[in-house]
Amino acid sequence: MTNHDEAAVVRPSTLAWVSRQLEAGERIVRAEVLHGGITAEMRRLTIETPLDGGTRDLVLRSFVDPFSVRHAEDWLSREADALTLLTRTGVPAPGLVAVDPTAAHCEYPSLLMTHMAGRTVLDEEGLETRVSLLARQLVAIHEVRPTERPRDYVALTTADTVVVPKGADAAVWAAAIDVIRKPAPPYEGRFLHRDFQPGNVLFEVRPSGPAGARITGVVDWAATSWGPADLDVAHCSTNLALLHGPAWGLRFAQAYERAGGMLAAAASERLYWLVRDALAFSEEVRWVAQPWREAGRTELTTRAVEERLDAYVTILMDTLG
Incomplete structure (x- = not known):
């Protein structure tokens, strides 16, 4: 896996868990830190898709600080339920790929979801x-x-x-x-x-x-x-x-x-x-x-x-x- 940023390195057991969620032949080729969150580490993972020679992006959300870890099972379970619910609505939300709310497979409680286009805008214009x-x-x-x-x-x-x-x-x-x-x-x-x-x-x-x-x-x-x-x-x-x-x-x-x-x-x-x-x-x-x-x-x-x-x-x- 190519690291865009040293801080973007995905921990070994989490990397293995993510890899198990991918389609046959797919692999993670890039990880990038997404800034702006307060309670969780966010990474965009670029996945190579060999069937068409292209790539797709997923987002990995992990709770790492002690306070967040204590609440992670509740928070991530609620998020997984919400993302599942919202697929049946017109609300634009990520799609749930997998969730490990108790860190049974990952170093920290984590959720994997689809990546959404767009960016946050916090400036005054518009x-x-x-x-x-x-x-x-x-x-x-x-x-x-x-x-x-x-x-x-x-x-x-x-x-x-x-x-x-x-x-x-x-x-x-x-x-x-x-x-x-x-x-x-x-x-x-x-x-x-x-x-x-x-x-x-x-x-x-x-x-x-x-x-x-x-x-x-x-x-x-x-x-x-x-x-x-x-x-x-x-x-x-x-x-x-x-x-x-x-x-x-x-x-x-x-x-x-x-x-x-x-x-x-x-x-x-x-x-x-x-x-x-x-x-x-x-x-x-x-x-x-x-x-x-x-x-x-x-x-x-x-x-x-x-x-x-x-x-x-x-x-x-x-x-x-």
């Missing part, structure tokens, strides 16, 4: 068009009706674990924290991606420019859950607010409704889900900002993202509180 596309895609995801529901969503923060950014208005943050001390509002359950955001959506930008962009794939289905549509919308809203400025968080929710999505009717209920997701980011700003900088958004230092998070929480409380 943002308005992409926001509309993201909204329409999320509506389509929420329309999926699984035969067996995935597990109920899990909240990612509590009122006692929120980290108030340095220099933030203490009164505003105290009021926001009080919002999530209350019980969750009632909701109609939907199939949730649970980490739907620009970093997990692949785009093709056509020669006509950003206005000709289209979504080619949605990846990372390990957190698939059942819960309120508001929660997925809130998560994408927070990501957009931190990537592009606080106003884009509220604009995404509006785009979702224009695309036919249904959100909570009461402002107080919408506020609950939006604030809950925003406050969850307070605990992991450093981890969120790092892959964005690696993707070229070098201005998004930890401090810059904290300031945007503070501004976004303030806008939410001013607008809906």
Whole structure:
């Protein structure tokens, strides 16, 4: 196997497991690290196909850090179930090839899937068009009706674990924290991606420019859950607010409704889900900002993202509180 990058080397037992999933005569000829993930190692594997003399690509996802390994059986099993389900829908998702959620055959828990064309786009050009596309895609995801529901969503923060950014208005943050001390509002359950955001959506930008962009794939289905549509919308809203400025968080929710999505009717209920997701980011700003900088958004230092998070929480409380 030719290594594109020393870090791309696939560990021996994992390599043997992958090889057993291939067609007769196929072999791995190249491995390349895919950057941008936070919780898993991602590699693109190029497979030589002798019948036609061409190649095809697969993606290997492995959980290697101790925290992820502890949760890998649940995460990878849910992802495998989601990818199997989505083959019967119009949602563009990778195809499942094989999964080893307990590392019975691999060095680490792993999932092998088809490679999808396209790339993540995190820059400012063409943002308005992409926001509309993201909204329409999320509506389509929420329309999926699984035969067996995935597990109920899990909240990612509590009122006692929120980290108030340095220099933030203490009164505003105290009021926001009080919002999530209350019980969750009632909701109609939907199939949730649970980490739907620009970093997990692949785009093709056509020669006509950003206005000709289209979504080619949605990846990372390990957190698939059942819960309120508001929660997925809130998560994408927070990501957009931190990537592009606080106003884009509220604009995404509006785009979702224009695309036919249904959100909570009461402002107080919408506020609950939006604030809950925003406050969850307070605990992991450093981890969120790092892959964005690696993707070229070098201005998004930890401090810059904290300031945007503070501004976004303030806008939410001013607008809906």
